[in-house]
Structures are given as structure tokens and as C-alpha cells.
Amino acid sequence: MQTARWVTVMKPSFIREILKVTAQPGVISFAGGLPAPELFPVPELVAAFADALAGSGRQLLQYSPTEGDPGLRAVLSERLTERRVPAGPDDILLTNGSQHGLDLVAKALIDPGDLVLVENPTYLGALQAFGPYGPRIQPVESDEEGMLPGALADAVARERPKLVYVMPTFQNPRGTSMGAARRTAIAAVCRQAAVAVVEDDPYGELRYRGEEQPGIRSFWDQAIYLGTFSKTLAPGLRLGWVTAPPALMGALKLGLQATCLHVGTLTQRVAAMVLSSADYPIHLARLRQEYGRRMSVMLGQMESAFPAGTRWSNPDGGLFIWVELPDGLQSLDLFHLAVAQKVAFVPGQPFFVGEGGDSMLRLNFSNSTPAQITEGMARLGRAIAQLTGAGAPLGT
């Protein structure tokens, strides 16, 4: 049975291999991007499932409209507009998580050979979603705020791209964000060339300090925006959404019908109930407080445990910190030393399109307790020291 061409050109997922290693007992893993299960709003979800099924269970178990629960779209519209991502209820399409939104945007826009421009490094799942539709994917030069508007303008002038993909807030893998000026400039380049731009925003509501930034849609109403409940409620629900201009909504709905008819009816209603509840702001505040604390612990421990010359990003939110090793040391070499110390991370290279990231690595802080973070940073510091040869191995 011969599979489609994209299957054969797909890079095997190095990250999945890593996650296997890190599942070994005793390993403290900063590799995944998982939220903390102890912070899931379980009582609220239990109550919402029970109430929803008791109230209108039969209706919530039937087929339902493609675009999703009207009540959920209404409450999302309010929240997004407050957060400066202007969107009416009809501009929102519910999806099986953000990943499904990436798939639908690609399905609606990409013909084989079309050009897609991405930040470098960028979110791997986006490359995986786009791949099957056969685009050419090119990186645009990026700095700590993400994609450079000048480099984007040059790329747009050279060749007409079909899609520009950015994660302006707490980017995966860097953890860093675009300021307002950068967002304005990226929006302006895309608007002037009428090139579709996707703002992927899984972490926007997980801000621990600094000021909230406007969405790209606040500068150009044709921008596409992807959101998710995976980080604020629970990823196991598989619920997210696309916010798109009316001109694209028809194609996105056709794509959604083709992939699953519609998203789970009951799950949508449950999300609407939890989002509308008086307790939801308290839940969000608790998430921000606890994740913010974990991030601070990690940043503080890095300061004391990492050898001089190691550098790292200083995010205002999200789930990740990005580390650059001193003297061009290789993060893949470090990985093997770290696993021996029973601590894990993701080396930087897989996040890059083409070359790059060899001396970089990504650390997640949301899925470990402060105590694990403290111990894990000590282990990782020892591994870096071993690699730099700055001292005899301090542990094992």
C-alpha cells in the first residue's frame, strides 16, 4: 500500500522519541508542553457535565451545527473582543483543539507548492499540520520578538506567499513575545500585500507579568486567529477555535464538515458553562499565579545553577524558557549527559526550518512542581558544567 508523498518526506518526530526517554522512572522532565493536571478545574467540569446532561442531555448528544455552539461562540466573542482580538460570534468556528485549526486553515488555503512563511524557530505542530497539503515552507529571519517585519516584507516582495504563520505571544519554543510595534508592522506587511496571516495564540491568557498586547486582528480584521482551551481548561477535551474573516469562513466550514462534521456537542456546552461561571476568573487567576511561581523558580534556579555564559529568555508568560549554551556547545550532547543525570529537555534543532538551534534547548516549567524544578535545574546545571568541562562532574 503506497502512502501519499508527504508521509515519506515527513521528518520522524525526534520529540516523540525524547518523550519516550523522559517517561522513565526518576527522570525530571522539562521536555513536554503539558499543563499541570493538579490545576485542571475538575470540580467545575464535573458539575458542568452533570448539569449539561441533566438539562438538555439528548440535544447535547445529537448532531449539531458545523460552526459550533452559539452560546460558546457568544461568550468567546466577548472575551476575545475584551482581549483586543475583535471577533463577532459568526467569525468563530469551534475546532478539535488548535491543531485542528491549523489543519483547517491549511486545508482551506494551501495548494501543493504554495509558499508558507514561518518564524525560525517555530511551533513544530504547525509544520506537521501544513505538511500534508504540500506547501514549500520557508523561514523568515527572526529575533527575540519573533518574525522580523523587514525580512517578511522582503520575502513577500520576492515571491507571493499564501500564508504567514506567527505566534506573537509567549512563542513556542522561545517563550518570548512581540511588542505592539512589531505586531503593527507584521500586520501592515500582510495587509498591504493581502497575504493571509495566522496568529496562533495558545498561551495568551497565561500572562504572569507585563501588559497584555493587542491581537494582530486589532490591526487587520482579515487576520486569522487560533485559540484553545487546552491550557486554560484541559487539553483532554480537545477544544479550540478559529477566528477568521467572513471571506474564509465558508472554506473553513467545508473543511470542518469534511474532517469531522462538527466538534463534540456536549463538550462545547460544558466549556461554555465553565467559561460563563462566576468562578472562572478565580480559576484563571490561580493558573497564572501558580505557573508564574514555577517560572520564577526556574529562572531563579538557572541563575544559581547554570555556568557563566549560559543565556536564556525571560518570558512574561506561557509555558517555556529558551536556553542558549555557552561557547556554541551542542544541546544534543547535553541531552545525553542530562538523561544520565535523570533530567530531560528538548534540544533546539527540531524547532528550526533548515539549520539552527544546535546550541539551544527548550525548557517547560508548567508540568513540574517547584521542588522538581529546583532539583531538575541543579541536575541540568551539573550536566552543562560537565559539557563545558568547567569542572569535574558534580553528581551521578
Add this chain to the structure above:
Amino acid sequence: MQTARWVTVMKPSFIREILKVTAQPGVISFAGGLPAPELFPVPELVAAFADALAGSGRQLLQYSPTEGDPGLRAVLSERLTERRVPAGPDDILLTNGSQHGLDLVAKALIDPGDLVLVENPTYLGALQAFGPYGPRIQPVESDEEGMLPGALADAVARERPKLVYVMPTFQNPRGTSMGAARRTAIAAVCRQAAVAVVEDDPYGELRYRGEEQPGIRSFWDQAIYLGTFSKTLAPGLRLGWVTAPPALMGALKLGLQATCLHVGTLTQRVAAMVLSSADYPIHLARLRQEYGRRMSVMLGQMESAFPAGTRWSNPDGGLFIWVELPDGLQSLDLFHLAVAQKVAFVPGQPFFVGEGGDSMLRLNFSNSTPAQITEGMARLGRAIAQLTGAGAPLGT
């Protein structure tokens, strides 16, 4: 914003337009393919959601493996193997409903220009799932048992198809099934040419009479099989599965990761719990009894209410009856007369690839009560009589 090519060549969905018409008050609709909400196992689902969340809620709300819940795959494997669709747990991949299975099979196999062979008439949702991957779709001559093996062998000899798509049991739209000999012959043609064949089986467990038939996989272990919980539990859960040979499983998993990472964790566990419960066989028996009764009422009423010369299929299960009007009368003309009589159905033409079906129509009996079926058949009989000119309009 220029959308992908498939969007512009996609036929607008006539059926969606029809479903709008049929939502008008007072209309008795046999148009959709919805299960009866009054037969959903609501108490069982309520209990399962509560028990699952109480037992291991946090784990069921977290990200989970691509292939799906091991317990659910184990119980599915047992049930399928009993039903002569041999499959181990590792041959099963959970999906967001059968429609997602169709999308994943297409994503894994189809490159633009590849040939896909389908029955004629066939399930519209399959054409919608395949469309975005750019195949050429050709119908194979079909009779009341579905695809003709001789015609399939000719098509396979002429040109190497990438995929053969059949619905051997209670086909949508005809309602009819392949006997064992036809299944064997279709499997043999595909096996000999090593062409991927998909058995789509949303209705197999809804048998009201006659003997259960073996799945195509019982004749060729490389056959792909699509199943769903939409008709036996509830469609609002959006839960189904693909059963595929090991050689294809890797590509299907990559596709699933690309489209949604994995299917809802909690929903899968709930389905596993309901399927494993002692009450499940009672639920299934009740479904079969009630749907069987509705089918009998519809067939009986057609006998008395429809003018001579009208013919219809006589299914052993599923959700649909297929009607052929006398003297080549047009079902689209009938549709307008029927809507005036406040009764609705789907005309046959949209189910055909190319020409055909102009004098045919599809009736659903699962989503109407016996009383509605009786009244609706009387109305439809009057509309057909009007169309044949066999008498003055009897009603309105």
C-alpha cells in the same frame, strides 16, 4: 484571500439547503440521517461521565496517546472480531467520528490526481472528505448489492486506482447490503491487485432481520474498516475509529497528530465504560427493536400510500429506504410538491457521481415516530399521486 483549488470545485451541498427547508414548523422530515435522540442511552452516559471524572478525572483531562484509550481499543477489538471484522487493539485508531476516519484515510493515501473508485450512488460525506486531497473520483457500476466485482475488476485492470470505497452493509443511500459472495469477490479483486479498500460501516450493528455478514477484513486482512459510535451511542460525542493494516497505521497516526493530536480523552473512557457495561446489549437490542419497528411501519405505509409503479428497497437494517418513482418521474419535481404537503426527503441525484438518480429519493426512518411516519407517508403518497397525475390532489 484566495482559497485552495478544491474549495472552488466543491459542489455546494444541496442536502444542507434541503435540511434548512425541512426545519420549518409542521414539516415531517425524512431527509436527514439522524438517530432518534429519545433512544440515546442518557442515564448510562451520565453515570459514565460522573464515574470517569470521579475515578481518574485529572488523567482523563490531560493530553493522551495518539492511538487512543487502550481499554477502548481492547473492547472494540473483541466486539469487532466477534462480528467477523478481525482486528487487534493495535490495529485500531480512535477518530472524531467516521468522517474523521475518511479524512485520515484520504490524507494517508491520496496524492492529487490519484484515482478513487466508489459505488454509485454513494455516501456524500466520503466525496467531501476525499475532495480536498485532489483525487479523480470515478463511479463503478453498481446494483442493489452495491459495487459490481466485474466492473471493479475492469476498472482496476484499466487503470491503477489508489483506493476503493464501499459501504457493504445497509448502504447510504440505498439501505441495501452485499451478500457474502459479493463481499468475497470485492475483497478478491482488491487483494489480487493490492489496492487499498475501505469498508465504511456506520450501520452494521443496526440489523433488524437477516443474518450478519462478515466484514471485508475477514477476506483480506489489509482491508481498512471505519466504525462509529454515532448510531449506537450518540453522534454528539464525535467518536469513531479506523481499523487498518500495520503498514498503513504509521501514516494514519501522523495524519491524526497533524489534524488534532488525539481524540478527546474523557469521551473515549466514557465510551469504553458504556460498551463494557452489562446493560449495553440491552441498549443495542432496544435500538434494533425500535428502529426495526419504524422501518416496518414505513415499508407497510408505502405499500398502501404509494401509487402503483413506485418501487423501493427492502433493507434488513440501517437508517434508509431508497425509492424509485414510476415512469421516470423526477424526484426534484416531487420535492417541491412534497414540501407543499409538509413532508421532506432527499432527491437521489446528489448521491450519484455524474448522471443518475433523477427519479430516485432517499427516506430516513430513524428520526421520526411511527405516528409521524404514518402521516408522512400519506402526505408523500399524495404528492406522488399529484406528480403522476393519477388523481386530483387529495390534500393540502
